[in-house]
Amino acid sequence: MISLSGVTKAFQRRTVLDDIFLSVEKGERVALVGSNGAGKTTLIRCLLGEYTFEGSIAVGGLDPRKHRGAVLGRVGFVPQIPPPLKMPVGELVSFAAALCGTKPQRMIGIAEDLGLDYAKIQRLPFVRLSGGMKQKMLISIAFGRDADILIMDEPAANLDPQARHIFFRQLAERKERSVMLITSHRLDEVASLVNRVIEMDQGKIALDDRVADDIDLTGVWRCEIDLVRPEPAFARVMEEWLFLPSADGNSWSGQVNGPDRLRFLSVLTRYAGLVGSMKMSEDRGGR
Amino acid sequence: MKSLLLTARLDIAESLRARWFLFYSLVFGGLIVLLFVFGLTESRVLGFTGLSRLLVTYIQLCVAILPVFVLITTVRSVAGDREAGVYEYMLSLPVPLKSWFWGKMLGRFLVIFLPVFLAMLGAALWSLYRRIGLDWELFLLYTLLLVSLSWAFLGFGMLISTVARTPDVAQTGAFLLWLVLLLFLDLLFLGVMIRESLPFELIVGVALLNPLQSFRTAAILLFDPQMVVLGPAAYVILDSLGRWGYLAFAILYPAILGTLSAALGCFLFQRNDLP
Numbered sequence: 001m002i003s004l005s006g007v008t009k010a011f012q013r014r015t016v017l018d019d020i021f022l023s024v025e026k027g028e029r030v031a032l033v034g035s036n037g038a039g040k041t042t043l044i045r046c047l048l049g050e051y052t053f054e055g056s057i058a059v060g061g062l063d064p065r066k067h068r069g070a071v072l073g074r075v076g077f078v079p080q081i082p083p084p085l086k087m088p089v090g091e092l093v094s095f096a097a098a099l100c101g102t103k104p105q106r107m108i109g110i111a112e113d114l115g116l117d118y119a120k121i122q123r124l125p126f127v128r129l130s131g132g133m134k135q136k137m138l139i140s141i142a143f144g145r146d147a148d149i150l151i152m153d154e155p156a157a158n159l160d161p162q163a164r165h166i167f168f169r170q171l172a173e174r175k176e177r178s179v180m181l182i183t184s185h186r187l188d189e190v191a192s193l194v195n196r197v198i199e200m201d202q203g204k205i206a207l208d209d210r211v212a213d214d215i216d217l218t219g220v221w222r223c224e225i226d227l228v229r230p231e232p233a234f235a236r237v238m239e240e241w242l243f244l245p246s247a248d249g250n251s252w253s254g255q256v257n258g259p260d261r262l263r264f265l266s267v268l269t270r271y272a273g274l275v276g277s278m279k280m281s282e283d284r285g286g287r
Numbered sequence: 288m289k290s291l292l293l294t295a296r297l298d299i300a301e302s303l304r305a306r307w308f309l310f311y312s313l314v315f316g317g318l319i320v321l322l323f324v325f326g327l328t329e330s331r332v333l334g335f336t337g338l339s340r341l342l343v344t345y346i347q348l349c350v351a352i353l354p355v356f357v358l359i360t361t362v363r364s365v366a367g368d369r370e371a372g373v374y375e376y377m378l379s380l381p382v383p384l385k386s387w388f389w390g391k392m393l394g395r396f397l398v399i400f401l402p403v404f405l406a407m408l409g410a411a412l413w414s415l416y417r418r419i420g421l422d423w424e425l426f427l428l429y430t431l432l433l434v435s436l437s438w439a440f441l442g443f444g445m446l447i448s449t450v451a452r453t454p455d456v457a458q459t460g461a462f463l464l465w466l467v468l469l470l471f472l473d474l475l476f477l478g479v480m481i482r483e484s485l486p487f488e489l490i491v492g493v494a495l496l497n498p499l500q501s502f503r504t505a506a507i508l509l510f511d512p513q514m515v516v517l518g519p520a521a522y523v524i525l526d527s528l529g530r531w532g533y534l535a536f537a538i539l540y541p542a543i544l545g546t547l548s549a550a551l552g553c554f555l556f557q558r559n560d561l562p
Contacts, residue, residue, distance in 0.1 A: 045375070045562065075381075085377075099382055100380065
C-alpha cells in the first residue's frame with residue numbers, strides 16, 4: 001500500500017533521510033520510533049507530499065505529490081503539534097469535511113465520543129482549546145472520514161484515560177482494513193498499538209521488526225493497589241488515571257486500558273517504594 | 288473548483304477576523320468620512336467639484352496606502368502561517384496546491400478590495416442622497432483602476448511569500464519592492480536616464496512599466512485630460528496610445544503583471560517544500 005524506494009531528503013547540505021527503502025501493507029500498524037532529529041517527521045512530510053525528495057514514494061501506486069487529491073483523500077493525519085489555527089472549530093470541521101467528501105456529523109460524532117462538548121466549542125478558535133481538546137479534534141477529523149491510511153504523530157499523548165480508551169477502540173475498528181503509521185520518540189508509548197516497529201536513526205532505518213499482535217486494543221484491566229502509606233504525589237498521579245482511593249487513602253482501584261498497561265506500570269515504577277501490593281486482571285465488563 | 292472556492296471562503300473568514308482587516312477597513316472608511324468632513328465635495332479643483340473632486344483626492348491617497356498595505360498584510364499572513372506550522376496540517380488535507388494558492392489569492396483579493404470599494408460606493412450613495420454631483424463613468428474607471436492595482440500588488444505579495452522562507456524576510460522583501468516602485472524608479476533610475484539623454488519615449492516607457500506610475504498617470508488623466516501637469520511626457524503618452532488606449536493599458540497592464548507574478552509564485556509553490 002505504501003512503498004518508499006531510495007528516498008533521500010537533504011536540507012541544504014544536511015541529509016535528513018538517507019536512501020530509505022520501505023514497504024507497508026494493509027493491516028500493518030507501524031510504530032515509527034527514534035530520537036529527535038532521526039527523520040520521522042521528514043519521512044511523514046514526504047509521505048504527505050509536502051516535501052520534495054530524491055527517490056520515489058507510492059501510496060496505493062500513486063505519487064503523493066502528483067496525485068495529492070487521490071492520495072490525501074485516503075490519509076487521516078494527526079500531527080504532533082496542533083496547528084495554531086485561529087478559525088473556529090466548526091469552520092475547521094466544515095472545511096475538512098467538505099474537502100474530504102464526508103459529512104461534518106461523522107467527525108462531530110467521534111469528537112463527542114472522545115468526550116468533547118462540540119456544541120460548546122464549535123465557535124471557539126481552535127488555537128484556544130486545551131492541548132487535549134485539540135488532539136481530540138484532530139483525531140476526530142482524521143477518523144471521521146473514509147481514510148484507510150492513518151498517519152499519527154504521538155496521537156494519544158494528551159488524552160485522558162477515558163478518551164484513550166475510545167481512541168484505542170477507534171483504532172481497533174480500523175486495524176484490519178487500514179495502514180497505520182504511529183510515530184513516537186518512545187517505544188513504550190506506542191508498543192502495544194502496533195505489530196511492526198521501525199526505528200530510525202540519523203535518517204536511516206536502524207531496525208525493522210515485526211512484534212506480537214495479541215493485545216486486545218479495546219480490552220480493559222482492573223487494577224487494585226495497596227500502599228504502605230498514603231502519599232499526596234502518588235494520589236495526584238492516580239487521579240490522572242481516574243483511580244479512586246479507599247477511605248483511609250491506603251488503597252487505590254481503577255481501570256487501565258489494555259494498550260496502556262505498559263505505560264501504567266512504568267508510572268508505578270516511580271513509586272515502587274510505596275506500593276505494598278498490586279493486582280491486575282482483565283475486566284470483562286469493560287469501561 | 289470546489290476546493291478553490293472552499294479555500295477562498297476560508298481565507299475570507301480568516302481575514303475578516305484579523306485585526307489588520309479591522310484597521311485596514313477603518314483607514315479607508317475613515318478617509319472617506321474625513322474627506323466629507325473637510326468639505327471636499329464643496330471645493331473645486333481643475334473644474335472638479337462634488338463627488339468627483341472627492342474621488343480625485345481619494346484615489347491619490349489610495350496609491351500611497353493601498354500597495355504597502357496589501358504587500359505587508361499578505362506576506363505576513365501567508366509566510367507567517369507557513370512558519371507557524373499551519374501549512375503542515377492544512378496541506379495534509381486533500382486540497383490541490385493550485386486551488387490552495389489561487390483560492391488564497393482570490394479570497395485575499397476580495398478582502399482587500401471590498402473595503403476600498405465599499406468606502407467609495409458609500410460616498411457615491413451618500414452623494415446621490417445629498418444630490419451632490421457624481422460622474423458614474425469616472426466612478427467606474429476608478430473602480431477598475433483600483434481592482435487592477437490591488438490585484439497587481441497581491442500578485443507581488445503572493446510571489447514574495449512563496450520565495451521568502453520566513454515572515455521577516457518576506458516583510459523586508461515586500462517593503463523593499465514598495466520602496467523601489469515608489470521612489471527608486473522615479474528619483475534615481477529615471478533621473479539617470481534623463482541625464483544620459485536617452486530617448487524620451489524609452490524613459491516614459493520605463494516609467495510606465497512601474498504599476499504605481501501607470502496607475503498614478505491614469506488617475507491624472509481622468510481629472511486632467513490633457514495631462515498638463517505631466518509636461519512633455521503627456522505628448523508621448525497621448526500621441527502613442529490616446530486617452531482610451533492609455534486607460535486600457537493602465538487597467539490591463541497591472542492586472543496582467545499581478546497575474547504573472549502570482550502564476551510564477553504558484554509554480555514555485557508547487558515545486559518546493561510546502562511547510
